[in-house]
Amino acid sequence: MRIAVMGSGGIGGYIGLRLQKAGEDVTFIARGEHLYVMRSRGLRLESPLGNVSLPSVNATDDPAEVGVVDLVIFTVKLYDSEEAAAAIVPMVGPKTTVLTLQNGVDGVDILARSVPHSQVVGGAIYMSTYLQEPGLIKQISGMTQMTIGGRSDLMIAAFRDACERADGIALQVVDDVDPALWMKFVTLAAFAGGTSLMRSGIGAIIADPEGRKFMEQLRDEGMAIAAAKGHPMPEGFVQQTTSLWQMLPPETQSSMASDLQRGKRIELEWLSGRMHALGQELGIPTPAHTAVYRALHLYANGAPAR
Numbered sequence: 001m002r003i004a005v006m007g008s009g010g011i012g013g014y015i016g017l018r019l020q021k022a023g024e025d026v027t028f029i030a031r032g033e034h035l036y037v038m039r040s041r042g043l044r045l046e047s048p049l050g051n052v053s054l055p056s057v058n059a060t061d062d063p064a065e066v067g068v069v070d071l072v073i074f075t076v077k078l079y080d081s082e083e084a085a086a087a088i089v090p091m092v093g094p095k096t097t098v099l100t101l102q103n104g105v106d107g108v109d110i111l112a113r114s115v116p117h118s119q120v121v122g123g124a125i126y127m128s129t130y131l132q133e134p135g136l137i138k139q140i141s142g143m144t145q146m147t148i149g150g151r152s153d154l155m156i157a158a159f160r161d162a163c164e165r166a167d168g169i170a171l172q173v174v175d176d177v178d179p180a181l182w183m184k185f186v187t188l189a190a191f192a193g194g195t196s197l198m199r200s201g202i203g204a205i206i207a208d209p210e211g212r213k214f215m216e217q218l219r220d221e222g223m224a225i226a227a228a229k230g231h232p233m234p235e236g237f238v239q240q241t242t243s244l245w246q247m248l249p250p251e252t253q254s255s256m257a258s259d260l261q262r263g264k265r266i267e268l269e270w271l272s273g274r275m276h277a278l279g280q281e282l283g284i285p286t287p288a289h290t291a292v293y294r295a296l297h298l299y300a301n302g303a304p305a306r
């Protein structure tokens with residue numbers, strides 16, 4: 001199958017590399033220095049699961065040059081979504097499926113403003129990867145799980161076969177992905193908000209009684225919002241998140257926290273910002289998410305000038 005990866009950073013670069021290694025025809029859409037390095041030296045992965053090197057990859061910054069593909073894997077940050085969604089249109093024919101693996105619950109709707117809603121599939125991915133330097137993806141834990149929708153979609157069936165042949169991707173395909181998206185949203189909005197605002201790995205936060213309370217508040221607010229939107233968290237969710245916080249290596253923090261530390265833009269608007277907005281719409285108080293949103297808003301577009 002012909003696959004294009006729109007946004008070849010931590011997640012897109014990782015999935016695209018794994019699929020090309022498994023024999024798929026992959027084109028990476030990228031820009032800047034990363035594109036230049038991929039074109040001249042290929043793409044590498046450093047991973048606890050084993051390092052991988054692709055000396056040669058197809059990479060471009062121009063989706064029109066690629067033409068129509070079978071599957072677009074959409075992995076730009078949420079703040080780049082509107083522009084990137086408009087840019088993929090030349091790669092989307094009537095039989096193309098567009099799979100978003102973005103965090104939050106807005107990815108599908110943003111894409112559906114540029115391509116037909118019926119061709120967009122959502123997915124929730126549990127993985128920790130980032131672009132360490134141009135041409136080099138770093139994976140910092142062995143997590144490889146993703147749950148995506150589109151069980152009756154032919155392109156998703158082909159994608160599932162490709163993932164089975166590939167290393168380092170544990171894929172589950174379901175009919176209705178909304179429960180998985182909302183569960184990740186509630187979990188991640190708390191994790192990203194807490195580790196970003198408290199500037200620490202999860203271990204130190206939950207060892208501190210007030211830090212732990214704040215994490216619990218973030219989680220409980222998310223659960224109330226999700227339930228009011230018709231997506232209650234499953235039985236045992238509270239215990240599950242508590243165990244997750246305890247099991248993760250103590251230094252673990254979210255991708256939003258590491259973007260914040262590196263002075264990059266952050267996906268605040270679609271995580272705590274979305275919880276805050278939904279709280280206002282539904283009349284549900286979200287004091288912890290609102291505090292995260294307001295306190296980090298100054299940094300949403302990258303480190304402010306001093």
Ligand SMILES: NC(=O)C1=CN([C@@H]2O[C@H](COP(=O)(O)OP(=O)(O)OC[C@H]3O[C@@H](n4cnc5c(N)ncnc54)[C@H](OP(=O)(O)O)[C@@H]3O)[C@@H](O)[C@H]2O)C=CC1
Pocket residue numbers: 006007008009010011012029030031032034061075076077078080083084087101102103125126127128129130131255267
């Ligand atoms: N990284 C992780 O561990 C996880 C991330 N996620 C989610 O996955 C999504 C992607 O995150 P992540 O992979 O970390 O993001 P990255 O920033 O690592 O990668 C996104 C890439 O897309 C590029 N890009 C953006 N717009 C365009 C464009 N128009 N044309 C070409 N390239 C473009 C960016 O380039 P540039 O740098 O120049 O802007 C960047 O290289 C996010 O929603 C994130 O929340 C989910 C689970 C875990």
Ligand SMILES: CC(C)(CO)C(=O)C(=O)O
Pocket residue numbers: 103125126127128188191253254255256
């Ligand atoms: C918590 C984690 C690593 C899980 O995939 C994540 O989604 C993120 O940090 O953005």
